[in-house]
Amino acid sequence: MRLLTLLGANLLRKPMRTSLTFVSLAIAFLLFMLLKAVSEAFSGGVSLQGLDRIVIDSKYSMTDNLPVSYVRQIRSLDEIEQVTNMSWFGGYYMEPRNTFATYPVDPESYFDVFREQAVAAETLSRFRNIRVSAVASEALAAQYGWKLGDAIHIVQDIFPLEDGSWTWQFEIAGTFEYAGGQLLLINYDYFNEAVVGWAKDQVGWLVGRVADPKAVDDTIRMIDSMFENSSDPTRTTTEDEYRRQFASQVGDVGMISSMILMAVFFTIILLTGNTAAQAFAERVPELAVMKTLGFSDRSVATLVLAEAVALCVGGGVVGVGIALLLQPVFTATLGGMIGSFDMSGWTGAYALGLASLLGLTVGAYPAVAAKRLTIVEALREG
Amino acid sequence: MSELIRCANVCKDYVRGAESIRVLRNVDLSVEDGAFVALMGPSGSGKTTLLNLIGGLDSPTSGEIEVDGLRLDAVSARCLARWRAGSVGFVFQFYNLMPVLTAERNVELPLLLTGLSRSERRRNAALALDIVGLVDRGRHKPGELSGGQQQRVAIARALVSDPRLLVCDEPTGDLDRETADEILALLQTLNRDLGKTIVMVTHDPRAADHAVVTLHMDKGKLVAPVHRADAGSEDARSVA
Known part of the structure; x- marks a missing residue:
């Protein structure tokens, strides 16, 4: 003992x-x-992969949209290596309790900006070429047993289709790596084409990858000054700051x-x-x-x-x-x-x-x- | 016989609130090695207090207490704890065993303070249980043993580190007559056959009869000892 x-x-x-x-x-x-x-x-949550990323959002509210034309204007800047647009899609899969983040995105630029979210070349190719396609994070696909070619229906509560229907159909083009869990990406071009008129040609926010992370403050000031006198002024922040601001909106x-x-x-x-x-x-x-x-x-x-x-x-x-x-x-x-x-x-x-x-x-x-x-x-x- | 316990002019006061109560008054005592002494007296006479002082559980207010050559009144609490671990065994009225440990673990407990290996500790604990006749109940917890058996385990625990002195505070006070006689016979055996010096506090004259010498205390003082040559020792062991 x-x-x-x-x-x-x-x-x-x-x-x-x-x-x-x-x-x-x-x-x-x-x-x-x-x-x-x-x-x-x-x-x-300061991510090393996000240190060179900035988020361009509406100056007045996160819920306000920006014109899709901003993507082209910002992409033309030398200080920006790549920029992609994202929007909040919402909705649910089959039952209201099956909710997850869904973003309409531009396939090419999205995966170029979020390089840590690895996607196979053939998956990206299908996502790019099939307009009604969607790619799911591995966790999401595993959760619902989605396989390549599966047709899925997302019931909307924000964006109806142009024909008045609230159910969107997508075809699974594959999966991608995403450490954050469940995420579904749909093709922005298809979304923009099919969505009701008032929601066309708009994006929720943009995420850019800066050429020189040391000069990120200058880049932020430059972007915001570009749209300062427009009807849709922007507020640009680093990705981490954006996350903090998002959190502060809910407390x-x-x-x-x-x-x-x-x-x-x-x-x-x-x-x-x-x-x-x-x-x-x-x-x-x-x-x-x-x-x-x-x-x-x-x-x-x-x-x-x-x-x-x-x-x-x-x-x-x-x-x-x-x-x-x-x-x-x-x-x-x-x-x-x-x-x-x-x-x-x-x-x-x-x-x-x-x-x-x-x-x-x-x-x-x-x-x-x-x-x-x-x-x-x-x-x-x- | 050499002197094992010497108390000289020992006083003990207890403070209760603003009041100081003298429990022991100038007690002088000498107990030889190998003696079996019973301490009797009415409640509040100071017998348990004297026992606690002899066992190194408490310190006198004044006077000297020497046990086996060590001045208990002059050493630190830490030194006193070390001395208790090796030189004295305690037997209480209510056994005071650890209810969460088996009998053999209870007996082994004092040996954790020694440098003995695990196997040596277990061997010694088994031997001590064998001496008290309980080797077959080693795996039982105190709650699974009778009062007499628990007291035997307590005696085994007191014996296991082979101390020269056993101090027993009303060891039969919670037992029926038959079981009490068995325990007292065991104590006699330990005194006679193993040479343990025993100082036992008791209210019971029949228990005191098992001792060689009975000391009476009254109002904090010792009164004249009674020697009983027939109480288990062929040579009369003395108390002055």
């Missing part, structure tokens, strides 16, 4: 209480991993996440602290006996502290483990909406550090009390 055996036996003294505390901790750390990933997706996700996490951890501290205090109170005579047998004040305090840390770290490991195991599911369901959804190893390590700190916090009082315990009084009370 080692002291670890005693530690384990003590933790299992009240299996129900320990289990409930353990599950609470695991859920708290699972929640931590989720919220941290969401928060980073909105407010952090400060980072702050909301932090507040939820603080509430969760405050509750967990109370819960676990109460458990540790109860466990200590029940064991006062036993701790006194340990001291009687010759265990030092320090070793008894360390044992009590180690139990609290073991409980919290154990819960943390399970919570982080579940989060990492479920990451593909979260990525598939949330990634398309918020961009990258990455629960990195660093986030896991951070969570486990937090778990250790939590254990030290809730174990501190019982440990100090155990250290100060006088044998005679404790045995008398026991």
Whole structure:
């Protein structure tokens, strides 16, 4: 037997209480991993691949469109290597709950701007040449079992077809790599041709790749000044800044996440602290006996502290483990909406550090009390 | 016989709120190595306090306590803890076993403080359980044992580090007469056959009869000892 055996036996003294505390901790750390990933997706998430990309949007609102002619004008600039247009399409597949991001795009320029989204040459060729085609991210295709040549129907709630119908039909031209989860790209030329009149020749926003990332601020100022006096002035930002602004439109996700996490951890501290205090109170005579047998004040305090840390770290490991195991599911369901959804190893390590700190916090009082315990009084009370 | 325990002019005060209560008053005591001493007296007479001082669980307010050559009143708490681990075994009225550990793990517990290997610790724990006649119940947790069996496990735990001194606080106070007699007979055996010095606090005159010497305490003072040459030792072990 080692002291670890005693530690384990003590933790299992009240299996129900320990289990409930353990599950609470695991859920708290699972929640931590989720919220941290969401928060980073909105407010952090600086992607090396996006450092040279800018987003050109309407100056007044993200919901306002821009003339498609801006694509040609911006592409003509020496400071821009490539630019592509995107629009929010919306709608759902078969059932209203089957929603995912869908963008009408120009196939050639889109994959030139988003080079990290690898697509096979033959897939790109089909996407370019078949006007009613669509390409799906691998996760999306896997989710619905789409195969090459499949006809899919997207029911619209924003853009009706010119004939008044709300159901758009596309042909799957293949898949592409997309770390963000679910994404469907449709051919802008077909969209522009088929959509109702009021929506023609417009794009939601443009994404450009700058020739010189060091001069990105100058390029941004130049583009915005080009359209400053037009009826559709622009507001250009880096891609990361755009993502942050998008997040701020739905609220400060980072702050909301932090507040939820603080509430969760405050509750967990109370819960676990109460458990540790109860466990200590029940064991006062036993701790006194340990001291009687010759265990030092320090070793008894360390044992009590180690139990609290073991409980919290154990819960943390399970919570982080579940989060990492479920990451593909979260990525598939949330990634398309918020961009990258990455629960990195660093986030896991951070969570486990937090778990250790939590254990030290809730174990501190019982440990100090155990250290100060006088044998005679404790045995008398026991 | 050499002197194992020496108390000289020992006083102990307890502070309760603003009040200081003197529990022991100038106690002088000498116990020889190998003695079996019973401490009797009414509640509040100070017998458990004296036992705690002899066992190094508490420090006197004044006076000297020397056990096996070590001045307990003059060493640090850490040193006292180390001394307790190797030199004294404790038996309590309510056994005070770890309920989450099996009997053999309870007995092994004090050995975690030694440099013994795991196999040596297990061997010694098994031997101690064998001495108290419980080697077949080693895998049972305290809750699965009777009161008498639990007290035997507690005695095995007290014995396992082979201390010269056993201090027993009402070891039969929670047991029926028959079981109490068995425990007292076991203590006698440990005293007689293994040479353990035993200081036992008891309220029960029949329990005290198993000791060689009975000391009476009253209002914090020792009164004259009663020697019982027929109580298990052929040579009368003395208490002054």
